[in-house]
Amino acid sequence: MRLEDTDDKFDKPFQALDQALSHCPAHIEFEQDNYYVTDFDSAKQAMGNPDGNYVEQSDFFNVDGAMFSTRDAQIAIGKDAILSLKRYYEQRRSQIIETFRDQVGQGLSWPDSANDLMYCTFYDFLVDSQRSPQLRKHLDKVLRHSLYSGQKTHGSGWRRAFIRLRVHRALRAVFKARRQQPPYQGTNRDVIDILLACSPDNESPKALAQIFLSFFFAINSSMAFTLAWSLYFCAKEGGVLHPAPWIVKEALRLWPVAWNLPRTPSKAHTLGELNIKQSDTVTVCPYVLHRHPDNWSQPERFYPPRWENATADAPYMPFGWGTHKCIASAFALNFTSDLISALQGQQLIFEQLSEELHPEPAIAPPEFRVKVKTSA
Numbered sequence: 001m002r003l004e005d006t007d008d009k010f011d012k013p014f015q016a017l018d019q020a021l022s023h024c025p026a027h028i029e030f031e032q033d034n035y036y037v038t039d040f041d042s043a044k045q046a047m048g049n050p051d052g053n054y055v056e057q058s059d060f061f062n063v064d065g066a067m068f069s070t071r072d073a074q075i076a077i078g079k080d081a082i083l084s085l086k087r088y089y090e091q092r093r094s095q096i097i098e099t100f101r102d103q104v105g106q107g108l109s110w111p112d113s114a115n116d117l118m119y120c121t122f123y124d125f126l127v128d129s130q131r132s133p134q135l136r137k138h139l140d141k142v143l144r145h146s147l148y149s150g151q152k153t154h155g156s157g158w159r160r161a162f163i164r165l166r167v168h169r170a171l172r173a174v175f176k177a178r179r180q181q182p183p184y185q186g187t188n189r190d191v192i193d194i195l196l197a198c199s200p201d202n203e204s205p206k207a208l209a210q211i212f213l214s215f216f217f218a219i220n221s222s223m224a225f226t227l228a229w230s231l232y233f234c235a236k237e238g239g240v241l242h243p244a245p246w247i248v249k250e251a252l253r254l255w256p257v258a259w260n261l262p263r264t265p266s267k268a269h270t271l272g273e274l275n276i277k278q279s280d281t282v283t284v285c286p287y288v289l290h291r292h293p294d295n296w297s298q299p300e301r302f303y304p305p306r307w308e309n310a311t312a313d314a315p316y317m318p319f320g321w322g323t324h325k326c327i328a329s330a331f332a333l334n335f336t337s338d339l340i341s342a343l344q345g346q347q348l349i350f351e352q353l354s355e356e357l358h359p360e361p362a363i364a365p366p367e368f369r370v371k372v373k374t375s376a
């Protein structure tokens with residue numbers, strides 16, 4: 001099924017996709033030669049790439065359209081980072097949960113509060129603030145201008161580009177300076193240390209800076225928005241009415257924050273019923289897979305109990321699939337479930353502050369407020 005050529009489909013892609021999905025299409029041609037697959041097998045073929053039909057690609061390790069360093073370096077970085085992240089969280093677990101409960105108790109607005117929580121609590125995982133204090137002011141600005149929901153509508157494109165330029169320069173300087181120093185032996189090993197330790201010695205500071213920012217966005221947007229969507233649905237239901245892991249999985253089914261994963265064919269080939277040319281784009285869109293009526297019953301309904309009997313081979317890809325699947329998938333689910341569980345027993349009041357969705361690479365919920373109902 002081919003979507004009509006209107007500007008609206010780029011401004012409101014979810015509406016356009018919903019409309020297409022209501023026809024139960026075999027595929028969606030979002031724009032000319034860009035095919036959104038709808039069945040799990042085709043999605044697995046594109047993401048797993050068993051026949052080498054696609055250029056090796058991962059949004060995370062993408063540096064100006066090419067892949068970062070060597071695959072060995074990428075794997076080493078992923079392993080080191082996830083071990084470090086788990087350790088970091090375990091050491092601060094109760095304090096982070098308490099901060100989240102406080103935030104909910106204060107009746108703040110979301111998703112910005114989720115960005116604040118992630119940024120403050122995981123900052124030192126990304127950058128040891130003692131050793132590289134000069135980065136803070138730059139990263140504060142990236143957070144404010146790239147992620148806060150109000151800024152998305154008010155922050156101009158050129159201002160964001162300028163901020164990125166400045167942060168890149170500051171990051172490159174930090175990578176160069178740290179490289180001159182002997183390997184760090186202290187207890188605050190951060191992502192900068194991990195990237196330097198796991199990459200070849202001649203890896204460019206520019207590429208290292210770009211991968212650092214992939215970590216920054218994974219924590220401060222993907223994780224933050226996953227928490228915000230989970231809270232959004234809980235609050236709408238008036239509280240935590242189901243096991244937290246079901247709530248988080250169901251929130252990510254309806255709103256997979258990484259909702260668009262395009263792949264570039266390396267040669268002409270057949271994908272399901274599609275004849276793909278090398279010049280086409282095949283997009284695995286978890287939003288489409290998760291809401292296609294052939295894949296899920298009542299796909300638009302938020303219904304956590306569906307996870308009670310879900311099998312491991314359900315058509316579900318919020319973390320990608322195959323070689324480049326997210327290293328943090330289990331961590332992100334556990335972490336978000338821990339926080340949502342902490343609201344068990346509280347009556348939540350939901351207030352929608354905006355209807356607007358911003359189709360950014362990571363999709364955040366529209367602005368909302370949550371209050372806790374007091375018994376008095």
Ligand code: HEM
Nearest residue numbers: 058059060218222223226258318319320324326327328332
């Ligand atoms: C809920 C939060 C998260 C979501 C929804 C998410 C989603 C994804 C997705 C969809 C991919 C596959 C990208 C592709 O194939 O193009 C991916 C890859 C990746 N993610 Fe995440 N991510 C999350 C959190 C994190 C965190 C916290 C980290 C690290 C601290 C992380 C590190 C990575 C890495 C290293 C890869 C690349 C794996 C590879 O290419 O081998 N992610 N993520």
